[in-house]
Amino acid sequence: MKKFVRTRGSRPQSPLSPPPLPLTPVPPLVAPAKTNGHANGVGARRGDQHSTLSRYWSGSEECGGGALWEDAEFPPARALGEQRRSVQWLRPHELCANPTFFGESLAGGEEEGGGEGSGDDAAALAGQYLDDVGADRWVVDAEGAGPLSCGALWRACAALRGTPRLLARVAAPHSFRRGYCGRFRFRFWVWGEWRAVAVDDRLPARGGRLLGSRPRAARDFTLPLLEKAYAKLHGSYSSARRAELATCLRDVTGGVVQSLMLRPRAAAAAAAAAAASALIAAAPRSTLLVATAATAAPRQGLAQQSGLIGGHPYCVCGLARVRAAEEAAGEAGEEAGMLLRLRAAAGGAWSGAWSAHSAERAALSAADRAQLVTDHDEFWMSFGDFCSWFSQLELVHVGPDDWLREPALRDRRPWRAVLARRRWRRGYNAGGPPSAPTAHTNPQFHVQVEGARACHVVVAVTQQYAPARARRLLAVGVAVYELPGRRPLAVTHHCRARERPRSRAQVATFFTLPAGRYAVVPHTQRAHAEAGFLLRVLTDEHAHVWELNRDNALLQDPWRALSPDLRRLADDMRAILKCDQMEPLDAVSLRTALRRVWRSVLPSRPSLELSRALVALRDARLSGLVAARELPALCALLASWTRALHSAGARAGAGCRAPRLDAYRLRELLAAAGVSASNKVVECLVLRFARGCSAGAGGWLPADAALVALARLHLAHERYRSLYTKMKSNPLSLEEMILMTIYS
CATH class of the missing domain: 1.10.238.10 (EF-hand)
Structure with a gap:
């Protein structure tokens, strides 16, 4: 067996935790002597009940007078959205005796980080904790999907738990024991900028049970509070629930997310070949590969035999190729004999062919079996089974800044990034699709690829959007033309790649370019359509990228x-x-x-x-x-x-x-x-x-x-x-x- 892409060995053990810091004792909760007739404190009307904790907590002085902070910009009535039934809004201390947050240990209660505001030091310290206990804060339990749960968000966080510094940027370490005032701050990527979102820790519950996502670590409230901040970003819990996995991955990583369907009804062979090419090109680079297990088995009666959990995320960690299977397949394509190493981000390991105790693994020599190394929650499976049992693959292309931030990505090749904010304007550059007579007026960006090695290129167009506004998105696309010599662009030139217009906030395409000069043309499906857009061009080799412009003279x-x-x-x-x-x-x-x-x-x-x-x-x-x-x-x-x-x-x-x-x-x-x-x-x-x-x-x-x-x-x-x-x-x-x- 020969290795196709060198897989990583077992992760080194996490360094010893720092000595526990002295904890500020939590004052006991004293029930009020009188109430105003509501069992859960002050509430003006049914369905908008508030917590008594905000009136009797003696916490940080940031809130002023010992009262816990309440977010006036995101009141319960607005947060519920379409949910109008009676909901209690409780703080974590009313739901759990000893709540924790990202930056605090789940095992013993000692603090891991410096609390809110410790910056990069806290993120670096939080990045040391990759054990199973720390991973439980990003994964919901077996019955952890409440009616307000945003399934795509927790799946995105579970898939990113192997890159903790990226998560620490979104959910900075806080503490329920030091400097606690009921306010938690998060950050999400919105059209090229990291937008700060602050929320209070009043969470929707009914009968003492959260209505949102309930993490497997019952005492940890990182995911529920992150979910509330995401709901505020989108306007309500109901709006956040409609987000797709690709959208959540984009919002929490800031990367270029490209979606590939693995089980289309038509052209299955072409889709498999495209997925194989994408995996081969993306695996050795700073691209996170997140696959979603299909909710239905490819054949009747096989769902219980696979061990996979439908709808859960699985991360592709490496590739290998089995020589015997490759020779048996003949000229079946790049996917012949290819094996994938996957990590079960939220549980459910593969038990089929090429799993740990399968007949295929047993038939290999001891030396070959030693090459198929796996960590905890990881397994190997063939590419054919991968296309059968998984419905979608998300490629999250991470930029060079995040490659420097996250040590888990250092063994991969970084991307080089160029970005530009522009706007399609009627009468000027809203030329429309390549078939339109005004297509030559579209914005044009030239890419010069030099050297003997082919250059892998990712081109993404993100149109301007507002998460909290229900605005209909335009259908946008991008075309890449090969330019002969140094003549200006004409739509009759050979088109190397094209991402057809789609009504999405972001469209992306991933392809390979030999040495030469190319024109990247972002466009809308209809001419004269106005919108702002963000163009990002990622290359793995040195390339010159510039906008076609003229001097004023x-x-x-x-x-x-x-x-x-x-x-x-x-x-x-x-x-x-x-x-x-x-x-x-x-x-x-x-x-x-x-x-x-x-x-x-x-x-x-x-x-x-x-x-x-x-x-x-x-x-x-x-x-x-x-x-x-x-x-x-x-x-x-x-x-x-x-x-x-x-x-x-x-x-x-x-x-x-x-x-x-x-x-x-x-x-x-x-x-x-x-x-x-x-x-x-x-x-x-x-x-x-x-x-x-x-x-x-x-x-x-x-x-x-x-x-x-x-x-x-x-x-x-x-x-x-x-x-x-x-x-x-x-x-x-x-x-x-x-x-x-x-x-x-």
Whole structure:
């Protein structure tokens, strides 16, 4: 038997616990002498009962006056959501004589960590405890799923118990004996940021029994309080219960989560091959592999024989390949003879083929059997059985910062990460799917892969979302194109990979790229759909990733680059308008003069806004006037811009004689006029001058507005040059900056 991916041996034993710290004695609970008629304390109405403990606890001074903290932002009525039956809200001391939290020992009661606020030291100390007792705080008991339980959350935490520092970031160590005030703080990943969520420790119960998740360690309240914080993040317990496992893994790790179905009804062979390729590529890298056991057996009557528990998470810890099985399978694909080592994160070990006492293991030589090492709760199974008994596989690609944080991931290759926050905006870059005519306007990010080794790449697009708001998500996707040479992107280029649009907060794709240059294009399923998105690109080899952008520059001097026919036009305008006899013109007088010759130089009648922009363009002294001798050159410049407008595709709209330009073609207008603008500048121009940007259309620019935009751009370049010249000698005053900003 040959090893395919080197498996890890047994974990080293945890170091000895530090000496127990002196404990602050817990004062006894004294029942109140009188009540107001409620058996559980003060309650204004049924179903909103409160605890008496908050009034008689003498704890931390943080709460003020000895009263325990109560979260006014997440009252019981809001927390229940759809649950409207009578619920008691009890604190852990009312449910258990000696409650504990992450950072406190479950075995004896001595403290493990420094309590809340100890930072990385507490997280590092909590990371030393990987024994079975500490794992029970993340796993529910046999009957531990209450009506308010979020099954996906506890399954995600159980799958992550092998990476305790990642869990410690979400649930920082607290203590019920030192500095306790009834307030617990958690953190969840929300669209690229770790959001802090604070909740009180009043938990929903009925008959003295929790209605949420009940951990296997009955005295530990880490999971119930984490569940309440997650419910607050999503708005209520009912909303949190609808979260999927992939969503919970994303929220508690911040990683890129990719879901693969293992038991589809159609194309089972293709799905198995895709899963095998993903496992082979992801296993040696900092990617957590979490599989969900199927709730139904592949064949009738086999459910009791497997030993697996349907719906529970199992972590893939390593791969191996059996030579004999590989040779027998012939050319069956990458999955031939492949074995997987899995850890039962929440119990239920495999008892089928290749398990500890199976005939397949017994048939191997002693040396080969020694290679199939396992720790507690771990087992081996074949890839075929894995696809039959498991329904879904989650790939959690962990970034480089978390790879440094978590020692359990150090024996794997880290990912390199690049991220960008952008937005699809109508009329600018909401181009839609690759088949749409405006697809070329979508945001484009280039990836340059160098070297002889192929590069594994993960691309994820996370659209902006609010967990507590029930907003319909857009269907978003991402396409990766291979670029021949250094030419710009065209949708006809070969597509290396594509994640088709789905109505999810995050879509991700995992593939391999040889050396070359590629374009990553995130897009929506429908054109003109607006949303913010976060793009993350992970690579295991050094690669250059950058956004396709342009510099802000004037490619040609508009006053010196006039063609001979435009110079003749300027001479004609001087004769027609009799410029030698005219006084300096203000904006109104300039508009009057241009209306006399607009058919020769403009696509439509000039507006007052265009006249003001032209005056400011040639008014360096801020006098509000333009010299009459400038009028012929202005007419020639307007004629040049009019030609650029028509070459960019300006057409007369329905029921409108004046031409207008599609907002998505503004960059073509700028290029035809000899102007280069960055993505942000083009976006601002669309926001300022485009009209009709509704949900079903990308908008357009009236001809007059397009000319104003060109005048403003040229004016901005003129002002920047004057600013640069002035800054060399004297600093710019605030008054001068205000004048340059307003008079433009």
